[in-house]
Amino acid sequence: MPHVPASTALQRFRVIDLTQVRAGPTACRQLADWGADVIQVQMPEHMRGDDTLGGQDGSDYQYTHRNKRSITLNLKEAEGIRVLKRLIATADVVVENFRPDVKYRLGIDYDSLAKDNPGLVYASISGFGQTGPYAARPGFDQIAQGMGGLMSVTGMPGDGPMRVGIPIADLCAGIFAAQGILVALLEREQSGKGQWLHTSLLEAMVYMMDFQTSRWLIDGEIPQQAGNFHPTSIPTGVYKARDGYMNIAVFGSKIWERFCHILGAPEWIEDPRYHDKAARSVNRDSLNAEINRRLAEQDCSHWIERLNEGGVACGLINDMRDVFKEPQVQHLDMVKTVVSNRLGEQRLVGQPVQLARTPSDIVRAAPRRGEHTEEVLGELGITSAQVADMKSAGVF
Incomplete structure (x- = not known):
């Protein structure tokens, strides 16, 4: 079926999701939940790496990729790149989390794409940033938690560093990227121009240290672990x-x-x-x-x-069981129900922001890899015969 918006708020925008794992997919989920037509572009099944969250039928993947459509394209083939560029020409936003050099090698960097789509908002998410001495390093949530200072203030004093129990660097980088995209789209309404924005797990983590950064930068104090007690407000x-x-x-x-x-x-x-x-x-x-x-x-x-x-x-x-027994959590109606054609009824947590006139919902379960390939290619004007030829040639 064609795009079914989860909200009317962003339904006029098309987003091309070139991301894997968590930070990028989180950014795109935020946009999809508010109605954007998010088209997830994945490598064909036989070429895929370990780019899913616990497998496509897993609860993690289902939560992260709801409200999206999925196509497959072989970006190692010239025809796959050509089809992708044709798709991007119809889009408002591209989100990617390749290694910083990959997009240039594929010819899908911002400058190349903006020539044909000057209004394009292009968002890049990486481990450490697009330039600098660490730009080429592989990034991972726990690495950013450590390097950004979070693990030094988490845990009991004297017990050594402790990670947080959620992938907070990934999640925050994704949410900040979505925020940046919305800011760029708002600015585009005045200038008519798109722009490139980028963030990283490390930047997100340093920013999230909040008052702990000012304790050092302003007061010259190195924050320490305080366990389960607030470091400055007692009791x-x-x-x-x-x-x-x-x-x-x-x-x-x-x-x-x-x-x-x-x-x-x-x-x-x-x-x-x-x-x-x-x-x-x-x-x-x-x-x-x-x-x-x-x-x-x-x-x-x-x-x-x-x-x-x-x-x-x-x-x-x-614990998580008791969270959803809380009367206030139930009153806030945070749990939404959606039906997956493959997995049946699912209960997922919806957006934590309530808009009175244009609310968010979950209207589509996470897609199977390539589930909407022929549908989306048809929207580009590619005929059934051309689709069949592309499939035979391994383009998707």
Whole structure:
């Protein structure tokens, strides 16, 4: 079937997805979920490398590639490149995450394509950037987590570096690339011109270090691991009640006073060890021990109710099963249902931003490799006979 937009917001845009693995596909998923016609271009089945997320029937692949169409093209053949360029001539956006030199060798770099499509927005995602001493290095999420500083502040003090439990460098690079694409499309409305934009896993990771970067760049302080406790706001972290663990975040003097009263320890307010932020920082270990001792008298549910009534932020620490039992998660309607012709009904998490007039949805399950090749080629005016000849010649 032709393009079925998941939203009316971006339905006028066509995006050519030349990416593999996660960062690039994430960028394209963001656009597809808001209605763009994302056409995923993959190598033919017999030529493919390990470019899928757990196999095409796996949950990871299904989540990442929903709302897209898929074609196959052999980009090692001149005819495959010619068909790709013909497709790109109809597009608004190209997203690629080849090694920086590959696009030039194939003749599908921005400057080459913009000659025929001056309004083209061309997005490149790499491990370390398009130029510089590390540009040719292979990039991988955990490498960026380490080099960007995240692993140095994650984990328990003294236990050595710790990775985050999601591919955060990949995901952030993809989301930042999608944001950059939208900015370029908005600018194009004024100038009429496209442009090349690029980001990398390393840039995304350094940017996501946020206040930790300013602690070094402005204050000259090298952030250290703080485990489950906030490095500068005390008390904020993981605490143990009678039946399990919970998060508590106490920000500001007024909230601190309320917290002390709720825990039945008003004396902490005037205690010189705890009476201000600086003192609580110095004496964080003794304060945390005192808090845990008080919390151990009741279950998490008791404290969560009392603390929320008092305006003190807190919450359970859920596994994935419990996340989707949360009444608020259910109320937010984050889980969408889509039917795959091959795999049946699927439940997937939708976009975390709600637009009242042009909402996002999941209307198409992840495609099989090349599922829409003949359909898309037909949209380019290529006849059935020509398609048959191309297939025989190994073009797709």
